[in-house]
Amino acid sequence: MQTTNLKTSLLKPEAALHSFVVEAGDPFVVEITQGQYVRIVDLEGNQAVDTIFYNAHDYADRYSAQDTIREQGNVYLTTGTSLVSTSGNVLLTITADMHACRNSFLKGIQQWNRGMDKRDITSNINFFMNVPVTPDGNLTFEDGVSDAGKYVELRAEMDVLMVISNCPQLNNPCNGYNPTPVQILIWDKNVQ
């Protein structure tokens, strides 16, 4: 079955620079500078967290799912995966991974108010979702694989903009039809 490189982080929440809670259905936008760590915590379990990353200095250069999976030769994102941009830059690296919607994005980038619009909403990452690909080319959907308190953590390899849509979908079994909040923690680059 699919390879997941499960790894927990040594970073302590009390040492974080920032902590935000993103309520169900809400967007969230934040800049993360090179070397900083960001952790997305699934507070109540099985939430789908749609996330897009941009080069903070050039929003036309953004996360590319196809370039990311092709460069690593594997379709699953896990600890060690480098998230590659459309221009071939490594935006972030996944440093810890404990887990084996779009209107909200639009609201988020409009509130951010830096000249971005619907054209900038590219294919996102579904953290905490599990959609295995089979060898005969089918997609299967499994229930969310995430439990309360599980997280994914990334290190910024360059200055990036993170845009989150905390999936407001009500008709998706991934969150047990119950959308829930997530927590965002950011640590400085020199954190121990």
Next chain:
Amino acid sequence: MESSLLWKEVLPGGATWSHVLKRGTALRITDTEGDANVAAYFLNFENSSERFNLPDTLKAQHTARLRAGHVLFSDMGRVLCSITEDTVGWHDPIAGISNAALIEKKYGKTTYQQSRNGWYQNARDGFLIELGKYGMGPRDLHATVNFFSKVVVDDSGNMEYVGNNSPKGSYIELRAEMNVLVLLNTSPHPLNTDPQYAPKPVELSISRVPTPMRDDRCRTLCPENTRGFVMTELYFL
């Protein structure tokens, strides 16, 4: 139907092509030599912020390969194109397009001054130049598909390029359900294992085709496709 044929041309290997494919017409792409790769991208010509959405296309139809019966969804839930005919059975939607760095790493560096039309082209730059002709740029280029190519994924998620997927004479036909800006590029597939840069030409033909009926194969493939067709019909009311 040969009588409805409106246009025919050859697209050489390593080249980029675009056309606004009108609702009611279909584009047939024929792999005349075998083993071609055609990267493709689609936008609503009337509102280009509406474009091909790969994840929705794969999720709605529960597939990681494209073949006859499948449709290409926009990010607004409408159907841009339907795959009405296909002799191959597997077109790659996951591996994306080549870029300048990838082509140089695989095949070495060429310049236009030295190599003229034989220089090594890549799909990303080809698409960006083509989008520029319509006033668009890098923000507008999202995930793409590769017709005639096959990439399989094993149980661990590892991707493998499968060569000789498309015999000589293979074709795929795309029926436009909207007025669709279609972009094509015939650079080699980014995972192609041939050490030589050897892009293949394809033949393109455009025909007038009948409006899909209620029992159309693409429309009835799954409830999501039916809804996509209804949304598209509403758009044209």
